[in-house]
Amino acid sequence: MPPVVGYSYIGWNQVRAGKPTRFADKRVRQAMSYLTDTSRIIKDVFLGYAEPAVSPFGNASKQHDSALQPYQANLDKAKALLKDAGYEDRNKDGVLEDKAGQPFEFKLTYFQANEDTSRMVLLLKDLYAKAGVKLVPFPQEWPVMLENLDKKDFDAITLGWTSSIETDLFQAFHSSQAISKGDNFIGYQNQELDKLIDAARRTVDEGKRMPLWQQAERILYEDQPYTFLMRRKSLLFVDKRIHNLQMTKLGLNLGSLPLENYVPLAQQKYTQ
Known part of the structure; x- marks a missing residue:
């Protein structure tokens, strides 16, 4: 697939009202990615017209480390990670609770006018429920979504980014952009990643720059600030x-x- 094809994702908000959320825990974000059966989403919702996304970099991009493979659905791994993070079904109601007894329930914000996304969210609700995670669909109008993004007032959100021949990670993932109205609206911060982004942006030599981007990609793959979903394919008639x-x-x-x-x-x- 051409490297300029954009990708869709679920962004996990790590800071809300100045306090860390449950998604500030890397284990929780990894678990959510293992619960997100991207292959099934592509098959059942998008009728096969997509390919899984590993990161912001497409498979055809020189920025991409070909050794990285998409997260595969794995309920057992997800449950183990959530248990390690302190989540158990303490009151036997089918929903996990944290150590304070608060249920693992969150709202997934999405654009209400997109029917494919609506179907995907309902599928995700069923998939997450198998691990005791309660997803509450939260459709919104576009202006309201943008306002809440600016205020960082959401639990999780599904959106998409465009891609380019060489995709710059600064805007969405650099710690300096986790500010009011910044595009790192999930509040993700990783100093090692920041250093790699800064170094890649000032390195002119492509042979030295691409390995820096690949190191950055490996950090994103491990941290899962987004659950990377898919890159859409086009069916064209000419x-x-x-x-x-x-x-x-x-x-x-x-x-x-x-x-x-x-x-x-x-x-x-x-x-x-």
């Missing part, structure tokens, strides 16, 4: 009269230069 269509490293050259598309004069039907 009139056979259109010539010079080619699949490039950046995807189909539909409407792009320097490989311009055209219809031969003898087959043209429209003049304007």
Whole structure:
């Protein structure tokens, strides 16, 4: 898949009202990724028109470490991680509680007008319930979502980012951006990652820069500040009269230069 294809994710808010949330614990975030059966989401919701995302870097990107594989659904691993983090079903009601007796319940915010996302959230609710985690679907209108992102007033949220030929991690994951109205709206901070991002951004030599990005990717893979979901595939229908269509490293050259598309004069039907 071309490296410029964006990705969807679930962002786990680690700080709310100035206090750490349950998602500040890396074990909890890892558990949530093991509970998120991305392969099933792709099959049942998106009818196979997607591929799992490992990180912000696509599989075709030089920034990507090919040794990293998508998290696979694993209920037993998820339960073990949650137990290690202090969550057990103490009152036998089917929902995990922390050591203080508070149930593991959270709202997943999503854009209410997207039907595919709505179906995905309902599937996730069932998947998480198998481990005793209660997901409460929380659909919102777009302006309300943006306002809550700016205020960091949410439990978890599912959204997407675009990608580029070389994706810069600074905006979404650098600690300096975990500020009011900053795009690190989940409050994720990792000083080792910050150093790698800073170093990669000032390294001109590609042969030295790409290993830095790959080290950064390995940290994100371990920390799971997002549960990386998928990269969508496109199903395109193009009139056979259109010539010079080619699949490039950046995807189909539909409407792009320097490989311009055209219809031969003898087959043209429209003049304007």
